[in-house]
Amino acid sequence: MKPIPYGRQHITESDIEAVITTLTSDFLTQGPTIEEFEKAFAKYIGCQYAVAVSNGTAALHLAAMAMQAGENTNVITSPITFAASANCVRYCGGNVFFADIDANTFCLDIEKVEALIQSKPKGFFHGIIPVDLAGYPVNLESFRQLADQHGLWIIEDSCHAPGGYIVDSKGTKQYCGNGIYSDLAIFSFHPVKHIACGEGGMITTNNEALYKKLLLLRTHGITKDASLMHENHGGWYYEMQELGYNYRLTDFQAALGLSQLKRANEGLEKRRSIASVYNEAFKNRSFIKGQSGVVEGHAYHLYVIRTAKRKELYDFLRARNIFCQVHYIPVHTLPYYQSLGWKKGAFPEAEQYYQECLSLPMYPTLKPEEQEFVINSVIEFHK
Structure with missing residues (x-):
């Protein structure tokens, strides 16, 4: 692939x-x-x-x-x-x-x-x-x-x-x-x-x-x-x-x-279609929580899942040429903002999210077989 x-x-x-x-x-x-x-x-x-x-x-x-x-x-x-x-x-x-x-x-x-x-x-x-x-x-x-x-x-x-x-x-x-x-x-x-x-x-x-x-x-x-x-x-x-x-x-x-x-709406509908495939594939999967889900009006720039073994899953997918990303490192934990007095531990929901979040491939030209490979790889890792 x-x-x-x-x-x-x-x-x-x-x-x-x-x-x-x-x-x-x-x-x-x-x-x-x-x-x-x-x-x-x-x-x-x-x-x-x-x-x-x-x-x-x-x-x-x-x-x-x-x-x-x-x-x-x-x-x-x-x-x-x-x-x-x-x-x-x-x-x-x-x-x-x-x-x-x-x-x-x-x-x-x-x-x-x-x-x-x-x-x-x-x-x-x-x-x-x-x-x-x-x-x-x-x-x-x-x-x-x-x-x-x-x-x-x-x-x-x-x-x-x-x-x-x-x-x-x-x-x-x-x-x-x-x-x-x-x-x-x-x-x-x-x-x-x-x-x-x-x-x-x-x-x-x-x-x-x-x-x-x-x-x-x-x-x-x-x-x-x-x-x-x-x-x-x-x-x-x-x-x-x-x-x-x-x-x-x-x-x-x-x-x-x-x-x-001129084709923005076409791309947006394709993103929503891709998201619906992810939603169905990950439904009732206990190892994935808080995925983007089906939300009216969602523009799906990203499709985010949360998993307890994010780093391990990230490395596993990269080894299969699936280059996911993390969005984002909490801003208050970055060295510049820590120099202004912000400290880790200040925002527990944001920091827990960061430990678990992973953005899966999401773009209008993502092929069905590519998405299927991503989905199967995520499921195989957790098995």
Whole structure:
């Protein structure tokens, strides 16, 4: 059996043609394809505005900046996420606080978040960054209610969940990142994600003021909009009005993303189909607990199982050319965050999850015989 990775990009002839067309056009960097991609993505997610940036980490950083995170800003996020979900606050000089995860969803536990907020003086916290881990959509309606009670903003980390959704209390599908319950949301277009740009990211919102702020921040804080400038010396003139960054996406990356977006729903349905096969195969298997399961609205960037012998299973599968992965090492246990005072043992659910979690191969081009080999290998190991 050829190597089977945990994730893999899917590049088609139409993707290649779209990139070639852009490469042979007049624009490589900030051209018309970026705006086309932004508008198409906003429509897909169901929000008013989208801002394309160079990667998911840049999206998080700019989102934190747009929410005015700074030296005295205190923000809550999950310890089970990629480090960037926390780092974005640190980039702005703010302070990161963690709350434990829900043992069933592997996402931020709202009861633990509420307890953390109430343990501090009123006004101590400023924001929450919930993470749609593995594509599991966080119930942002509940988080929005909690945030409004305490005057907090929400940045939804939806890197794993384009196309994912919850059904809210009114029976309405609310898609991850649509801005109904969050101030800003961010997405990643890394190769193993649902939509690949090579590297790339997107910030979505329904707030026009935040949208305009993001446009400024992604390009050095520079504007050529005459209506915004203090002076105007001519057609060449520009003003740097804030300290921003060069976090721009290129036109040919946007072309790839736009092409991939056209078959995003097809890929999402394939992921859900693969997940259903895993679910059926592992049903009633006592040696596997807490697998991703059948969840309405799950985007299945990852399919996560939990097993008591994770390290042994990981090595066993690698020996068979099945390259699973672990998502994630708890952020508070990483040396940098330990240097800030966080200690192992602080979040037992997150740390127990880390000891047991394993992401099995999950991508639209995973062949049935490959998935069968993965399933049989997992079962054989435990026998």
